[in-house]
Amino acid sequence: MNIYEDLKWRGLINQVSDEDKVREYLNTPGAVMYCGFDPTAESLHVGNLVPLLCLVRMKRAGHHPLYLMGGATGRIGDPSGKDKERDLSDPEVMETRLEKIKAQVRRFVERNTGDRPDIVNNYDWTKDMTAIELLRDVGKHFTVNWMLQKESVKGRIDRDDVGISYTEFSYMILQSYDFYHLYRTRKCRLQIGGGDQWGNITAGCEFIRRRTAIDGEQAEAFALTFPLLTTASGKKFGKSEKGAIYLNAEVTSPYAFYQYFYNTDDRDVIRFLKLFTFLGSDDVAAMEKEMEEAPHLRPAQKRLAEEVTRMIHGQHELDRVLAASEALFGTGDLRKVDPATLRAALESAPHRHYAPGDVPDIAQMLVDLGLVPSKGQARKDIKAGGVYLGGERVAENQELAETDFLGGDLLVLRKGKKNYGLVTRG
RNA sequence: GGUGGGGUUCCCGAGUGGCCAAAGGGAACAGACUGUAAAUCUGUCGGCAUUCGCCUUCGGAGGUUCAAAUCCUCCCCCCACCA
Numbered sequence A: 001m002n003i004y005e006d007l008k009w010r011g012l013i014n015q016v017s018d019e020d021k022v023r024e025y026l027n028t029p030g031a032v033m034y035c036g037f038d039p040t041a042e043s044l045h046v047g048n049l050v051p052l053l054c055l056v057r058m059k060r061a062g063h064h065p066l067y068l069m070g071g072a073t074g075r076i077g078d079p080s081g082k083d084k085e086r087d088l089s090d091p092e093v094m095e096t097r098l099e100k101i102k103a104q105v106r107r108f109v110e111r112n113t114g115d116r117p118d119i120v121n122n123y124d125w126t127k128d129m130t131a132i133e134l135l136r137d138v139g140k141h142f143t144v145n146w147m148l149q150k151e152s153v154k155g156r157i158d159r160d161d162v163g164i165s166y167t168e169f170s171y172m173i174l175q176s177y178d179f180y181h182l183y184r185t186r187k188c189r190l191q192i193g194g195g196d197q198w199g200n201i202t203a204g205c206e207f208i209r210r211r212t213a214i215d216g217e218q219a220e221a222f223a224l225t226f227p228l229l230t231t232a233s234g235k236k237f238g239k240s241e242k243g244a245i246y247l248n249a250e251v252t253s254p255y256a257f258y259q260y261f262y263n264t265d266d267r268d269v270i271r272f273l274k275l276f277t278f279l280g281s282d283d284v285a286a287m288e289k290e291m292e293e294a295p296h297l298r299p300a301q302k303r304l305a306e307e308v309t310r311m312i313h314g315q316h317e318l319d320r321v322l323a324a325s326e327a328l329f330g331t332g333d334l335r336k337v338d339p340a341t342l343r344a345a346l347e348s349a350p351h352r353h354y355a356p357g358d359v360p361d362i363a364q365m366l367v368d369l370g371l372v373p374s375k376g377q378a379r380k381d382i383k384a385g386g387v388y389l390g391g392e393r394v395a396e397n398q399e400l401a402e403t404d405f406l407g408g409d410l411l412v413l414r415k416g417k418k419n420y421g422l423v424t425r426g
Numbered sequence B: 001g002g003u004g005g006g007g008u009u010c011c012c013g014a015g016u017g018g019c020c021a022a023a024g025g026g027a028a029c030a031g032a033c034u035g036u037a038a039a040u041c042u043g044u045c046g047g048c049a050u051u052c053g054c055c056u057u058c059g060g061a062g063g064u065u066c067a068a069a070u071c072c073u074c075c076c077c078c079c080a081c082c083a
Helices: A003-009 A019-025 A046-060 A091-113 A131-141 A144-149 A151-157 A171-186 A195-214 A254-262 A266-276 A281-293 A299-329 A339-348 A362-369 A375-383
Strands: A032-037 A064-069 A118-121 A190-193 A222-225 A351-354 A387-389 A410-415 A419-425
Touching (some): A003 A046, A032 A046, A046 A190, A046 A299, A064 A091, A064 A171, A144 A151, A151 A171, A190 A195, A266 A299, A351 A362, A362 A419, A375 A387
Parallel strands (some): A351 A419
Antiparallel strands (some): A387 A410
16 A cells, blocks of 8 residues: 555545645655754653654655754744744743754664664755845745735734744744755655644745746645644644643653553544554454453553553563553552552652651641642542552541551552652651 | 734633632543443542631742732733734
């Protein structure tokens, strides 16, 4: 199956500039395509997984994907999909983030293709460009009238409570230049991205056509965007109670990462299997059938969580996460679980250590563990019956007993159904 | 630079001197029901305090008043239109 058909089957294609030509472009191995990632945070999040994964799919299909780091564009700020102007970040902060994301992309790609990714940074070809060059060589090919038609800009102009700065307005010009540059230097003729990137990408296609026309070439470039990720419940995909789910283990623990996918809504899980894993149609169909037969066992959710966690954190981390999940959600009594196993299982849960004489009351421990924002809230949760100690519901005003310490020095606290915290003393 | 409209607790958004820790909605959290799901129902939703209560908040800084998110002064920021 052509990679294009595969993407289509997965529901990964939202818009394509020219379906036939893109399919044809992807028919010959070695095609070059790119997708950009701006350093807007310390780490990529699950939302970035779709494009990232798509580039990997391309690689697996024998093509040559380019991973573009937005060292330059990140300094400007993309108005796409944003309803208000954003603050500019510090260049140094941006640089640090970019390095982290780069490392992350490298690890991910190596793990899933066995090859080093071809990473480029648009700062490299933009930093020495003069304002005059930009205005003459690039800006001249864009009419403001046309730029104003773009969704990202229009959305901001039409509203009477927000505006758009010239800086963000110019974003598409920079991104267009990137595409052109990659066409010139790397023969890249396809750019992929999220649904909100359509305007920016087609701007690039347009620019390539016009710019190359000057040299009598009239090159053609293509755009392909993914659908906006939605969840059945209407929640934003990739957001949990604790905030966005990131790919970096230091920001989102592998355990939380696994749990996020494990908790996928029934209505979304098959679609997500297609979007986030390499499973083919046979496997997916099998999962669908299993799920129908035994929905309460949630085979599809389990598979999804496993596949994605392995992809991002590796088999080793996955094994630990599985052990932890089993210990915490398994049927057994926590007291019967070996303390050492418990400790390992809760490794990615918040942890607090107290000296023997300094162990505070339960409410304070919940605060210290970060399970609740304040002591008052902790009391309220206890009162509501939402706090558990070693698997037993904590009563109001309950004092710690010596027997609560598993193995003599370990406390397992839980708020609600699945928020664990570990306390040790000694 | 001019004119007009704005800045309220996580978000949206009421609130024009005391009844305001501040309506309503959303989000979120907890409970019941379940399948670590969805839907539904209930409770909570600035901080501290077991109760009385105390403290901090309505862009910022001052001021008027027994009393200010609400009035006055200056300042900062955002938006629209005009120049």
